[in-house]
Amino acid sequence: MYNTKDPFNTSQIQISKPAVKQNVKFVKKLIGKNVKLSAVVKGNAYGHGIEQMVEIFESFKLTHLSVFSAHEAFRVCQVKHPNTQVMIMGWLNDDQISWAIENDVEFYVFDIDRLSEAIKRAKEIGKKAKIHLEVETGMNRTGLEEKYFPDAIKMMSENLEHLIFEGMCTHYAGAESISNYLRIKDQIELFGRYLEEFKKHDLVPNIKHTACSAAVVSYPETQMDMVRVGILLYGFWPSRETFIHYLRSNGFNEKGKEKSSDPLKRVISWKSKIMSLKDLPMGEFVGYGTSYQAPKKMKIATVPVGYAYGFSRSLSNQGRVIVNGKRVAVIGTVNMNLMIINVSECKEVKKGDVVTIIGAQGKVKVTVASFGEMSNLLNYELLSRLPMDIPREVVD
Missing domain, CATH: 3.20.20.10 (Alanine racemase)
Known part of the structure; x- marks a missing residue:
């Protein structure tokens, strides 16, 4: 999933060339040949x-x-x-x-x-x-x-x-x-x-x-x-x-x-990996402050993507990502460089598992639109805020 030319990144954006082809075809049909x-x-x-x-x-x-x-x-x-x-x-x-x-x-x-x-x-x-x-x-x-x-x-x-x-x-x-x-x-x-x-x-x-x-x-x-x-x-x-x-x-x-x-195809997907795992006792707070308290015993994971990488702080206790084909919640306050997610329902979860921030795993999706609904950001705003130094890989 990662560009081997840049093995040091914490996440990667993938660009679907077939999706662009479909969108170009759609727009050209709308406007005609002239x-x-x-x-x-x-x-x-x-x-x-x-x-x-x-x-x-x-x-x-x-x-x-x-x-x-x-x-x-x-x-x-x-x-x-x-x-x-x-x-x-x-x-x-x-x-x-x-x-x-x-x-x-x-x-x-x-x-x-x-x-x-x-x-x-x-x-x-x-x-x-x-x-x-x-x-x-x-x-x-x-x-x-x-x-x-x-x-x-x-x-x-x-x-x-x-x-x-x-x-x-x-x-x-x-x-x-x-x-x-x-x-x-x-x-x-x-x-x-x-x-x-x-x-x-x-x-x-x-x-x-x-x-x-x-x-x-x-x-x-x-x-x-x-x-x-x-x-x-x-x-x-x-x-x-x-x-x-x-x-x-x-x-x-x-x-x-x-x-x-919908004739349009989403071009972008964004992925990272689980950085660490921890068993959390009931009643413990997660991350900075007291914005999230564990209602029961939980398994949590950290992901090395935070608001410095374009994942808005407003998604604290709101955002969703996908791990092992399951949509899971972002819990606690999103940090500058990482987020914490609840992986209690993910079977056999381990360090290094792929975390899909935007995109799909099987039939489960997290869309840019869903980010907008949760963070009150326009598609335009969320997309253009993605840092330039996240590597972009074109996939066929």
């Missing part, structure tokens, strides 16, 4: 590992990757195929703009300062900057506001020899929830109007892209020329509402067949 799919690998590829996921996505002919920062883009560039495009959606400083231009990395422009700097750096380097103009339509995060359009239009029109208007884009404010329906519809309409404004001045982007995972499912009209899909490719729905919308849109009634009808 829409480009950009795989989002920000947040260390949602905790799955940038380097591993770039290789997997490329093996399934995905040649456009989206990241948040120049640092993430650099990591992608270290391992990607030369023909794969990289797009930075967020942070890069002025010097990193030069690096992006030199390395054909595309990047968002969402304010006048970045547009000005991109033009300046492109002139200095003698190479065109590949920009995606992000416009503000109601998310109120990043995005060029309408009042700055005249300045942007003037700057772009006067410097076309230094720019490639690669894309025009926006981001929707909560497409995963029906409560945001009117807000999203307003954004869709506004984006269309803003696009026409730039077209009037002969500024036509090569591609238009606005859809994230949730919008791809719930607002198919937003798919346009390209979609930026993250969480779906890793086997998770943006929200339960999005999943229900998919089911209803595909002919399932309200009762549905939700478990058997």
